[in-house]
Amino acid sequence: MKTRIPELRKKYRLSQEALALEVGTTRQTITSIEVGKYTASLPLAYKLAHYFGLSIEEVFDFSDISFSENNFK
Amino acid sequence: MTIEEFKIKIKIRKAALSIFLFIYAAINIILRISGVYEKISNDFEKGFASSFSLGMLLGLAAACVIYVFKINCALKDEKKLKELCNYENDERRAMIKTKCGAYVILPMSLIITAAGITSLCLNQTVSITLICTAVFQLTTCCILKLYYSKKY
Numbered sequence: 001m002k003t004r005i006p007e008l009r010k011k012y013r014l015s016q017e018a019l020a021l022e023v024g025t026t027r028q029t030i031t032s033i034e035v036g037k038y039t040a041s042l043p044l045a046y047k048l049a050h051y052f053g054l055s056i057e058e059v060f061d062f063s064d065i066s067f068s069e070n071n072f073k
Numbered sequence: 074m075t076i077e078e079f080k081i082k083i084k085i086r087k088a089a090l091s092i093f094l095f096i097y098a099a100i101n102i103i104l105r106i107s108g109v110y111e112k113i114s115n116d117f118e119k120g121f122a123s124s125f126s127l128g129m130l131l132g133l134a135a136a137c138v139i140y141v142f143k144i145n146c147a148l149k150d151e152k153k154l155k156e157l158c159n160y161e162n163d164e165r166r167a168m169i170k171t172k173c174g175a176y177v178i179l180p181m182s183l184i185i186t187a188a189g190i191t192s193l194c195l196n197q198t199v200s201i202t203l204i205c206t207a208v209f210q211l212t213t214c215c216i217l218k219l220y221y222s223k224k225y
Contacts, residue, residue, distance in 0.1 A: 021155060029165040038225045041164050 001039050002061040005030070008052050023047040079158040080148070087144045090137045097134050122193035125204075129190065165225060173217035182207040182214075 009019060016030045025044060032038035033048075040048065040060075049059045074082075147154045160166070170176060189203035 020159065021152075024159050024162065026160055026163045026166065029163055032165060032225055038165055044164060 001036055001064065003033060003036075004059050004061075005034050005048065008054075008059070012052070019048075019051070023051055074158065074162055076151075076155060076158060079161075080154065083144050083147065083157070087141055087148075090141050090144075094134060094137055094141070097130060121197070122190070122200075125193060126190045129186065169218060169221045169225060172221050173214050175214055175218065178210050178214045182210045185210070 005019075008014075009016070016034075017027045020027045020030045023044065024047065029038065029040075029044075033040050045056050045060060049056045052059060143157070147157045185203050185207040189200045189207065192200040192203065
């Protein structure tokens with residue numbers, strides 16, 4: 001899954017370690033999320049988005065996820 | 074888990090490890106003074122059993138000393154405490170540990186090793202088989218952990 005975390009980190013001049021410390025995770029997890037190896041859980045995704053003052057959809061790219069046609073819309 | 078809760082948790086852990094280290098040191102001193110080491114080292118089987126169990130305990134004690142030192146450092150520095158808390162509650166690490174079966178394999182290997190040490194006094198073949206099983210289990214777990222650490 002693609003994320004905007006590297007871009008946001010650069011914008012706010014944050015290191016991976018500093019971001020990890022703020023959101024309650026490790027630098028390795030942030031690296032894995034950034035390179036798309038690991039998909040963050042909902043609480044961690046929320047923490048990351050909340051830290052940057054954005055919504056989850058604005059931080060994570062869900063375009064590669066297919067949705068069912070039988071939704072309640 | 075909040076930092077305060079984690080602080081209490083590691084303080085309890087530190088106390089438990091300190092008690093273990095104290096008991097280990099006390100038993101070692103008593104055995105040295107009473108001359109039990111010299112008596113059992115003459116008999117090969119008993120000597121092997123005692124050497125192995127003492128070596129194992131020495132390794133555990135060394136690991137405990139390092140961990141207690143790490144806890145002490147974390148308790149003095151707020152940043153290190155937060156880093157340790159984050160490390161222990163990291164979801165990726167927990168997932169890797171679940172995938173490689175570390176939550177089951179580690180206690181099981183410890184039990185098997187304890188059984189192996191106990192059976193050293195009864196049957197050496199059985200005990201060596203048990204110890205080899207524990208070592209192989211731990212090796213497999215380590216390899217899987219390395220694989221999943223690279224994958225995720």
